[in-house]
Amino acid sequence: MGDSEILEDTTRSTGREALKKNVQAAIALAGAIRSTLGPKGLDKLLIDDDGRTLVTNDGVTVLETAKVEHPVAKMIIGASSLQDKIAKDGTTSTVILASEMLMNAWELVVQGIHPAVIARGFRMAEQKVIEDITENAISGSEDLFKLAAISALSGKGHDSLKQTVSDLSLVAGNYVRNKNGKMEKEKIKIISQTGSVLEHSEVVQGLVLAKKRIDLSMPKEIIDGSIILIDGGLERRSFSSDMKLNVTTPGVLEQFRNKEREMLMSQVEHLKNLGVNVVACKEGIDDDVKNELVKCGIQAFRRVAKSDLDLVSMSCGATVVNDVMSATESSIGICLSSSNKMLGGLEHWVVTGDGCGATIIVRGSTVDIVGEVERCFDDCLGVVGQMYDDGRLLPGGGASYVALARSLRRFAETIPGREQLAIAAFADALEVIVRVLAENGGLDPIESLISVVAKQTSENSHLYGINLYNGEVEDMMANGVIEPLGIVKQAIIGATEASISILRIDDVLWAKQDIEIPEVPQ
Numbered sequence: 288m289g290d291s292e293i294l295e296d297t298t299r300s301t302g303r304e305a306l307k308k309n310v311q312a313a314i315a316l317a318g319a320i321r322s323t324l325g326p327k328g329l330d331k332l333l334i335d336d337d338g339r340t341l342v343t344n345d346g347v348t349v350l351e352t353a354k355v356e357h358p359v360a361k362m363i364i365g366a367s368s369l370q371d372k373i374a375k376d377g378t379t380s381t382v383i384l385a386s387e388m389l390m391n392a393w394e395l396v397v398q399g400i401h402p403a404v405i406a407r408g409f410r411m412a413e414q415k416v417i418e419d420i421t422e423n424a425i426s427g428s429e430d431l432f433k434l435a436a437i438s439a440l441s442g443k444g445h446d447s448l449k450q451t452v453s454d455l456s457l458v459a460g461n462y463v464r465n466k467n468g469k470m471e472k473e474k475i476k477i478i479s480q481t482g483s484v485l486e487h488s489e490v491v492q493g494l495v496l497a498k499k500r501i502d503l504s505m506p507k508e509i510i511d512g513s514i515i516l517i518d519g520g521l522e523r524r525s526f527s528s529d530m531k532l533n534v535t536t537p538g539v540l541e542q543f544r545n546k547e548r549e550m551l552m553s554q555v556e557h558l559k560n561l562g563v564n565v566v567a568c569k570e571g572i573d574d575d576v577k578n579e580l581v582k583c584g585i586q587a588f589r590r591v592a593k594s595d596l597d598l599v600s601m602s603c604g605a606t607v608v609n610d611v612m613s614a615t616e617s618s619i620g621i622c623l624s625s626s627n628k629m630l631g632g633l634e635h636w637v638v639t640g641d642g643c644g645a646t647i648i649v650r651g652s653t654v655d656i657v658g659e660v661e662r663c664f665d666d667c668l669g670v671v672g673q674m675y676d677d678g679r680l681l682p683g684g685g686a687s688y689v690a691l692a693r694s695l696r697r698f699a700e701t702i703p704g705r706e707q708l709a710i711a712a713f714a715d716a717l718e719v720i721v722r723v724l725a726e727n728g729g730l731d732p733i734e735s736l737i738s739v740v741a742k743q744t745s746e747n748s749h750l751y752g753i754n755l756y757n758g759e760v761e762d763m764m765a766n767g768v769i770e771p772l773g774i775v776k777q778a779i780i781g782a783t784e785a786s787i788s789i790l791r792i793d794d795v796l797w798a799k800q801d802i803e804i805p806e807v808p809q
């Protein structure tokens with residue numbers, strides 16, 4: 288049986304043809320988000336199946352929302368999502384870089400160079416970039432961190448938004464740094480309140496939950512409390528509809544109720560014996576349990592989401608228990624303080640523990656505005672986390688990419704094989720960032736690139752890039768367009784990985800279905 292019979296229900300493209308189609312898919316994908324890059328990038332209006340709309344400037348949000356079917360495009364979106372997970376920022380850059388690398392690789396393939404050789408050259412270039420980039424990095428100070436946090440928000444809103452978001456992100460990040468100085472981002476909670484203005488947003492040390500204590504006569508504040516977290520409730524079980532209870536003698540139902548009450552009271556007794564004075568449970572608390580808790584001076588909260596219980600658990604060192612009776616002293620956590628505070632006119636539960644935790648309260652006039660600001664916080668916190676983790680910074684505005692490309696070209700000259708051409712192609716691809724930044728800023732991309740290269744060469748400095756606020760080639764460190772080393776490095780690594788794996792594909796077998804290759808934008 289020949290190939291054609293076995294693969295009857297399959298569309299197949301091999302070799303060059305396969306690569307060409309894959310490169311086209313990558314170019315189309317990058318084309319979709321190219322115009323969002325940088326401070327002058329434009330926004331996209333996304334509309335989902337249900338007609339809900341979202342205006343965003345964030346590359347990965349656009350790609351993840353778009354229903355992309357092409358498998359190669361999906362691989363690149365994967366690289367961008369990974370960037371989002373690891374570094375938070377630099378997601379658009381990753382896609383643009385990957386597509387440019389593939390486009391340049393394709394030109395070499397057309398000239399007769401085998402994709403495996405190109406992949407090898409790309410790998411060598413990646414290694415060289417990793418060495419160089421670390422050398423170029425500068426150790427940051429608090430002032431530079433602030434500038435980098437603002438740079439991460441370029442193109443995402445007005446100046447006052449950038450100030451507020453970057454200030455609050457740095458404060459929140461500081462609250463959740465562990466002993467090694469690393470920021471534990473998962474300990475930051477973001478809550479939102481509409482009906483106010485962004486400038487009234489705030490950071491509170493500890494976790495803030497939109498919950499009231501269940502009875503006003505419970506203590507308002509408990510210092511150095513012992514807290515229990517219950518993944519359930521302190522309430523009678525409700526009868527399920529298909530349950531049958533045969534009552535044969537008078538008083539059985541009463542006895543049944545009394546027994547249940549007894550069991551609940553013994554749970555409260557157990558809590559008292561454990562020395563608990565703060566209780567939080569996922570489900571409800573019955574009235575007679577509540578009265579007993581009030582009598583014992585215990586503060587209690589009900590209907591707390593499981594995710595919030597987990598956050599409190601991290602912060603106070605309590606384990607979330609399923610069954611109160613099996614709770615032991617080791618299940619109990621310590622809260623430095625557990626209090627009820629008025630925030631934005633509403634009562635909130637604020638709990639602080641040894642394991643820190645911080646809450647950002649985002650305020651804005653409408654749900655849409657608050658939503659976009661929350662995404663800004665997400666980006667900014669990612670960048671702040673990178674800086675608290677590593678602290679090394681690079682000049683932005685394309686400066687670092689141009690510097691790396693210059694060094695790569697010199698390196699390529701020392702490589703005798705055909706890989707030399709691939710390394711040079713990789714260097715060209717890195718320069719795409721400056722070109723696209725300039726293009727989006729209404730400048731001539733080629734001229735801008737040439738002026739940056741010329742300035743870096745004449746000043747013998749890697750700090751010069753294009754400042755889109757005035758269109759000048761400037762020292763980006765001095766003018767405050769700065770980005771964390773980790774973000775640029777991860778963008779280049781992610782793009783290289785994606786392009787190499789796509790280069791290695793030389794046979795595409797499609798089960799017969801109607802997946803179209805996206806059109807290449809002109």
Ligand code: ADP
Pocket residue numbers: 323324325326328345346376377378379380381438439441442682683684685720724753754755756768770
């Ligand atoms: P990404 O999703 O890749 O982070 P952004 O839209 O956030 O994309 O753009 C980031 C790029 O914009 C970085 O290369 C950064 O250096 C650059 N940038 C930020 N501010 C400026 C500026 N004032 N002038 C020039 N480039 C800038």
Ligand code: MG
Pocket residue numbers: 376377378439
């Ligand atoms: Mg960004």
